Amino acid sequence: MLDSNYLLTDEQMLQFITKGFLVLQNDLPFQLHNRIMKQIHYVLHNEGNPGNNILPRVPDIQQLFETPIVKGALSSVLGPDYYMHPHRHCHYNRPGSEMPGGGQWHKDGYWSAMRSHRPWWAMVFYYTQDVTEELGPTAIMPGSQYYEKFLGERGETYLPTGKAGTMVLVHFDLWHKASLNISNIDRYMLKFQFLRLQAPTSPSWNHQQKELLIPEGLPAVHKTLWQDVWQWLRGDDASKQVRQVASEERLVALRQQLENEDPFNRGCAADELGLLGVEAASCASSLAPLVNDHTETTALNAAYALGQLGTPGVGALIQQMTVGSKLAAERAAYGLHGAGVQAIPQLLRMLHHEDQHRRALAVFVLGMIGSSEGEVVSSLISSLHDESEWVRRHAVEALGLLKHPGEHAVSAIAKVLLASLQDELNADTLHKESTKPNANFQPYITNKIGYAAALSLLRIGQTGQVDQVDETVHSLEQALRSKDRYVRAYAMEALSHLRTEEAVDILIRFIRSARWCPDTSKASTF
CATH class of the missing domain: 1.25.10.10 (Leucine-rich Repeat Variant)
Incomplete structure (x- = not known):
């Protein structure tokens, strides 16, 4: 059990809300970070960037996320049941260069249907060595996480620095970029993403004050x-x-x-x-x-x-x-x-708007409000059959955000997941879907409806609210064969939360075939 002394304070939480970041100093020995850096150096120069496989390729990295400091910070911002997203990446910044693409101010591509100002997602930047401004740390723009437009000169540029093991917890939507490495050594930074699985019901940090005390120095x-x-x-x-x-x-x-x-x-x-x-x-x-x-x-x-x-x-x-x-x-x-449940009746009427974008916005807000009262659930289930893929994707994700979606919602999500998997098998269907509005966003998610459905089943499953267990387990078992790697990852995690005998058996069989060996590479002998 996590020691509450490692949870964030009110002041730290307010900094995260207003400025969008916190610098964390881990207490692990320098030798560990140095060993991790040497392993990363070898992998990058002999095998290429391992991308999502950086964690199993360099297993020592997992120790960083098991420390009370990091777990306390993530639990404070995302709740105690936060989930490490399967996407992760190693950023390699050579002397005298900026990372291609990353050298421009940007927000990372969002994994859900629409960005939320509330912290449903966060990222952690980890530095393997002592990082100074000369080394080119990732530059961030404090307070910019709520803006779609870049602030430009109105914004402040901040370069987080610190000893080896420094980790920067950032709001997922914070504007950032790679800065110029003017030193004579390589700079390594690992990026990991995390998501919240349920809306908060009480403070998950060391909460003492009710008032919102605003820090200084904001744009x-x-x-x-x-x-x-x-x-x-x-x-x-x-x-x-x-x-x-x-x-x-x-x-x-x-x-x-x-x-x-x-x-x-x-x-x-x-x-x-x-x-x-x-x-x-x-x-x-x-x-x-x-x-x-x-x-x-x-x-x-x-x-x-x-x-x-x-x-x-x-x-x-x-x-x-x-x-x-x-x-x-x-x-x-x-x-x-912020209007909450009083907006629900008019949002439900918006679900019949002729414009798909506005229907999707109404669905999005219903999910963010999170209430299952009245006709919310039945209306969102109906939106799963909307002619617009964009609306359907919002709807299946919104159902997973509701506090008490109910068995009909779970059954509907499981059916949507199975249908999306069937669509994967039909090359003509996939080609047809790719021509629809919004379908080309996020090309790294190849089955967008299945992705949202698997995530919703993960969110609902970890709360213990799944009544239709057999139907849910069956859909998740099929999802382990998805062509989309993130659908497979969510399905695996959802099965681990359900913990039925059948779910555990399916997981064991899947892991036997999917197990990654961190010692096997193109440079290894066997």
Whole structure:
């Protein structure tokens, strides 16, 4: 059992929420990191980059993730049942060079249907040697994880440094890039990804304070957005949030400030209205146009603020999702997270929108809200048969995010998984699917529907809520033969959580044939 002393503090959690990263100093001996670096050097120069096989190829790496410091940090951010994603990579930065492609500011390709501002995913960067700025560590832009657009000169560049074994825990969507290695030695960095398996029901860190205390040195202020993430991680809803009180005069002043020429001032006004909550409901109509603001930081504040203004705010966001621009509709979807269950009736009606993108957004928000009340489950099951693959993928993932999806949802997901596997066997079907909108995103996932279905069964299975065990186990057994390596990985992990006698037997037989030998390579003799 993990010692609670190694869980993150409130201050560390707030830094992760607002700045998107934490630097962790592991307490393992230098000799271990040096041995790992030598093994990686040999593999890279004699066999090439092992990619996803870096962990079994260099098994000593696993020790890094078993330390209380790392487990405590990951448990704090992603919950105690977090899962190490099967994708991992070794980044090799030679002297005098930037890594190809990685030398540009970017976000990593997202594995789920749509990015979430709430921490469902995270990454860890591990350095095998003492890393200085001269060595070219991965540069990060603090606070940029909530932005689709690159901040450019408005953002701060930060180069994490430290002794051998330094690990940087980052929000999955943080903007980052490889920096120039101006030293005379090679720089190695290993990237691992992790995901949350269920929404939080209570704080998973050393939580002491209820208030959100904002650290200094951020490119913009998003108190309402940060408050949403903070409340969600605490397992609370917006109704329990402590609100500020403002006079009518102050509301009038804020409405005027929403029209200020300076986007920073507009954004601050929107943010303050969000903190006031339903007390500022009369400002919803003035706030709504800012969801289309050309400055993204301001638009985000407006969207999140509307999500806190009760019925008028929800109505304004639904209007943006219904007829607004594609960008405004996406921002509105994020704002509706904070509205919670009160947004569900209108989101259910959005499932019949003629535009597939807007139907998918409604499905996404229902999954993020996580409630199974009313017609949510049956409506999402119906969306599994939507003509749009993009909507179907959102729907099967959303079902896995609900707190109590029920046996009908599990059965429906298992059927979707089996159907996706059947589609893999039909080359004509795969070719036909590849021409549909959105199907070409994430080419590293070859069976996108099956990927989402296997992940949802993993999420539901680890909670012990699976009633249709035989049907689920059968679908997961078939998924072990998928052509998609990530479908196979999720299926294997899901079976390990179900732990029935049949599931264990299937796992043993699969592992016997899939076992990786870290000593066997093109350079080995036998």
